[in-house]
Amino acid sequence: MNKKQSISTLTALAVATTMAFGANSTGLKDNMPFKLGVAVSNAQINDIANGRKTQALDLIKRNFNQVVAENAMKDQPLQPIEGHFDFDAADAFVDWSNKNGMKTMGHVLLWHSQLPGWFTRGDNGELCSREKLLDRMENHIKTVVTHFKGRVAGWDVVNEAVEGDGSYRRSDFYKILGEEFIDYAFKFAHEADPDCELWYNDYGNESAKKNETIASIVRRLKSKGMRIDGVGLQTHIRIDSPSIESYENAINLFVAEGVKVAITEMDISVLPSAWGLTAEVSTKVEYREKLNPWPDGNLPPEVDKQLGERYAEWFRMFRRHAASIDRVTVWGLSDSSSWLNDFPVPGRTDYPLLVTRDMKLKPWTKSL
Ligand code: 9MR
Numbered sequence: 001m002n003k004k005q006s007i008s009t010l011t012a013l014a015v016a017t018t019m020a021f022g023a024n025s026t027g028l029k030d031n032m033p034f035k036l037g038v039a040v041s042n043a044q045i046n047d048i049a050n051g052r053k054t055q056a057l058d059l060i061k062r063n064f065n066q067v068v069a070e071n072a073m074k075d076q077p078l079q080p081i082e083g084h085f086d087f088d089a090a091d092a093f094v095d096w097s098n099k100n101g102m103k104t105m106g107h108v109l110l111w112h113s114q115l116p117g118w119f120t121r122g123d124n125g126e127l128c129s130r131e132k133l134l135d136r137m138e139n140h141i142k143t144v145v146t147h148f149k150g151r152v153a154g155w156d157v158v159n160e161a162v163e164g165d166g167s168y169r170r171s172d173f174y175k176i177l178g179e180e181f182i183d184y185a186f187k188f189a190h191e192a193d194p195d196c197e198l199w200y201n202d203y204g205n206e207s208a209k210k211n212e213t214i215a216s217i218v219r220r221l222k223s224k225g226m227r228i229d230g231v232g233l234q235t236h237i238r239i240d241s242p243s244i245e246s247y248e249n250a251i252n253l254f255v256a257e258g259v260k261v262a263i264t265e266m267d268i269s270v271l272p273s274a275w276g277l278t279a280e281v282s283t284k285v286e287y288r289e290k291l292n293p294w295p296d297g298n299l300p301p302e303v304d305k306q307l308g309e310r311y312a313e314w315f316r317m318f319r320r321h322a323a324s325i326d327r328v329t330v331w332g333l334s335d336s337s338s339w340l341n342d343f344p345v346p347g348r349t350d351y352p353l354l355v356t357r358d359m360k361l362k363p364w365t366k367s368l
Pocket of ligand 1: 070071113114159234265339
């Protein structure tokens with residue numbers, strides 16, 4: 001082999017290696033039959049916007065090939081005051097993720113939470129008229145979708161419109177427009193960008209009743225010839241519940257409606273359930289301590305092992321449905337930044353994610 005030949009052999013090898021391991025070198029994403037995603041926090045987006053290089057951003061690039069902003073693209077941050085859009089943080093995030101070749105999802109166009117007060121109300125706090133709400137929805141959705149056109153692969157168009165008992169959530173949107181607020185939201189999004197994926201997203205899919213209503217939304221939109229690409233199952237679960245079968249049933253149900261599914265916000269809380277807490281003030285401290293059993297940031301090895309096994313079981317189920325699953329996204333990078341540390345009880349120490357507080361991949365992530 002002459003020098004020229006050996007250089008071209010080396011170049012070919014380098015290209016093949018890059019292709020095999022992905023542009024951002026090997027990590028968890030390279031072992032998955034679907035995209036592996038992570039929600040990016042406001043603090044991380046701030047680092048991106050300021051050009052800071054951090055361990056967190058390196059970990060994200062190496063291990064994930066799909067991202068979504070945990071908060072920065074919700075209605076409140078994007079249009080805090082009617083008519084005043086602020087895209088700075090979101091633009092920095094989306095440009096960064098596009099540059100790094102990650103599938104970028106938009107979260108969220110219409111959600112009853114993190115919604116600025118002006119959106120559904122009049123000057124005196126009363127519900128606004130039907131026409132006013134439709135006008136505001138159309139303006140917000142079209143402005144936002146158009147702004148990110150070609151840079152965001154898809155949007156959660158509507159989030160959490162259905163209750164656990166299968167009824168529609170009595171949100172302001174619902175009170176003013178009825179269930180058709182969902183149809184309007186999908187219509188406006190599609191008109192703004194016909195190429196954009198449109199998703200419905202919700203939590204608590206262990207409820208068959210909830211899933212039935214979501215499936216009926218999919219059917220309704222499809223029967224009107226409208227676009228809906230998939231249903232997102234948030235998957236905020238616990239170490240001991242719900243059952244994997246209940247989620248597998250949900251996946252089968254939605255797939256039978258002819259749409260894709262995605263696991264959009266996965267985390268597994270290891271802390272005791274706080275629901276049913278007494279309101280009796282004198283018992284508060286005792287309850288707080290009981291509810292926060294591992295406050296020093298060290299999870300006992302046997303609980304960590306249980307957590308790893310629970311993640312592995314769920315990923316085995318996801319792998320079985322890989323042909324229908326667009327992505328599996330975890331709701332935050334490391335335990336220190338999880339929303340679960342402050343919800344529903346503020347100031348706890350939870351361990352729900354794939355990366356430890358000292359920014360190391362948990363050893364059991366190798367088995368996912
Ligand atoms: O993780 C988000 C947290 O930082 C915000 O304070 C909260 C605001 O309501 O929203 C959290 O993310 C939610 C997501 O947008 C929709 N599904 C439930 C998530 C956890 O509450």
